[in-house]
Amino acid sequence: MALIESVAQRGAFIMQAELREFETKLAQFCNCKHAIGVANATDGLHLIARALEIGTGDEVIFCSHTMTATAAAIKFTGATPVPVDCKEDHLIDPQSIKSAITPKTKAILPTQLNGRTCAMDPILEIAEDNNLLIIEDSAQALGSKYNGKHAGTFGVGGVFSFYPAKTLGCLGDGGAVVTNSDELSEKIRLLQDHGRNEKGETVLWGINSRLDNIQAAILSYRLDNYETVIERRREIAKIYQSQLEDLEQLLLPPGPDSNQKHFDIFQNYEIEADKRDELKVYLKDNGIGTLIQWNGKPVHQIECYNFKTPLPHTDKVFERCLMLPMNISLTNDDVNYVCDKIRNFYSK
Numbered sequence: 001m002a003l004i005e006s007v008a009q010r011g012a013f014i015m016q017a018e019l020r021e022f023e024t025k026l027a028q029f030c031n032c033k034h035a036i037g038v039a040n041a042t043d044g045l046h047l048i049a050r051a052l053e054i055g056t057g058d059e060v061i062f063c064s065h066t067m068t069a070t071a072a073a074i075k076f077t078g079a080t081p082v083p084v085d086c087k088e089d090h091l092i093d094p095q096s097i098k099s100a101i102t103p104k105t106k107a108i109l110p111t112q113l114n115g116r117t118c119a120m121d122p123i124l125e126i127a128e129d130n131n132l133l134i135i136e137d138s139a140q141a142l143g144s145k146y147n148g149k150h151a152g153t154f155g156v157g158g159v160f161s162f163y164p165a166k167t168l169g170c171l172g173d174g175g176a177v178v179t180n181s182d183e184l185s186e187k188i189r190l191l192q193d194h195g196r197n198e199k200g201e202t203v204l205w206g207i208n209s210r211l212d213n214i215q216a217a218i219l220s221y222r223l224d225n226y227e228t229v230i231e232r233r234r235e236i237a238k239i240y241q242s243q244l245e246d247l248e249q250l251l252l253p254p255g256p257d258s259n260q261k262h263f264d265i266f267q268n269y270e271i272e273a274d275k276r277d278e279l280k281v282y283l284k285d286n287g288i289g290t291l292i293q294w295n296g297k298p299v300h301q302i303e304c305y306n307f308k309t310p311l312p313h314t315d316k317v318f319e320r321c322l323m324l325p326m327n328i329s330l331t332n333d334d335v336n337y338v339c340d341k342i343r344n345f346y347s348k
């Protein structure tokens with residue numbers, strides 16, 4: 001409240017010191033050169049694609065197990081989003097990327113889903129071999145790493161979302177673009193503010209997609225304690241792992257310490273479960289809320305988009321996937337209670 005009052009008293013609502021400070025802190029946190037506050041992560045993806053002049057006639061490959069925002073950001077550039085399959089860890093399948101490449105393909109857009117960064121080596125290799133750009137939808141993955149490198153910083157640009165339900169949430173909508181490219185950073189700064197440069201001159205067509213200063217102030221404050229948020233989420237994942245890993249009816253996400261190369265932040269704890277729908281009802285009857293991501297449909301299954309591509313693994317995942325409670329208000333007792341109820345369900 002003190003932060004909000006301070007910003008409001010100064011009338012410092014648009015592009016003020018708090019925003020610049022947050023951008024600097026965020027870039028430092030991710031160990032990258034530039035962070036640019038934008039209105040939301042969807043806009044961030046769209047701005048990156050526009051800045052790279054991706055448009056009509058181009059194709060961009062994305063993983064169907066993602067929010068429709070990933071595909072929509074591409075669609076509105078005039079380019080065609082091309083959905084591909086996921087693997088056992090629910091992240092984009094490099095084989096599926098390879099099969100989808102055509103002479104029109106311009107970029108690969110992996111989603112760093114559930115707070116886990118893809119094994120990026122094969123994806124980087126495919127991109128290099130085929131002269132493709134990599135743009136990351138890391139909306140769910142602030143602080144997630146692969147080989148010590150932050151999600152969002154592998155390709156030409158990446159995005160984060162500060163939607164309230166994300167691991168670092170603000171008091172409404174918010175997002176950021178991160179990049180190591182001076183050129184991309186400059187272009188996005190113009191595009192996001194009506195094409196205006198620092199002198200206020202309009203030098204190209206732009207849109208309005210800025211991160212409000214009041215949100216930046218909140219985010220800056222929250223980022224200072226963000227490591228403890230990640231730590232707690234990993235602790236909860238560890239409890240789920242230890243209490244549920246012997247159940248053969250479940251497929252758990254990789255545990256927090258299962259692979260040295262991956263540092264996951266557990267935006268979500270997404271499992272696969274036999275008798276998923278019955279389990280969901282049973283847990284609800286016991287006071288436990290669970291969610292099926294994307295309202296139960298990966299992007300390629302959304303009827304009005306008419307993709308018509310069957311994606312065998314993703315289709316199978318969506319008959320079985322379920323997100324267990326994962327947030328920092330949970331106590332260890334809460335998590336143990338969830339695990340007990342799941343065990344009860346399968347012992348019946």
Ligand SMILES: *Cc1c(COP(=O)(O)O)cnc(C)c1O
Pocket residue numbers: 039040041042043066067069070111113137139140160161162163173174175
């Ligand atoms: C939340 C989310 C988005 C959209 O973020 P906004 O800030 O709401 O635009 C995009 N992709 C994924 C994977 C997300 O989880």
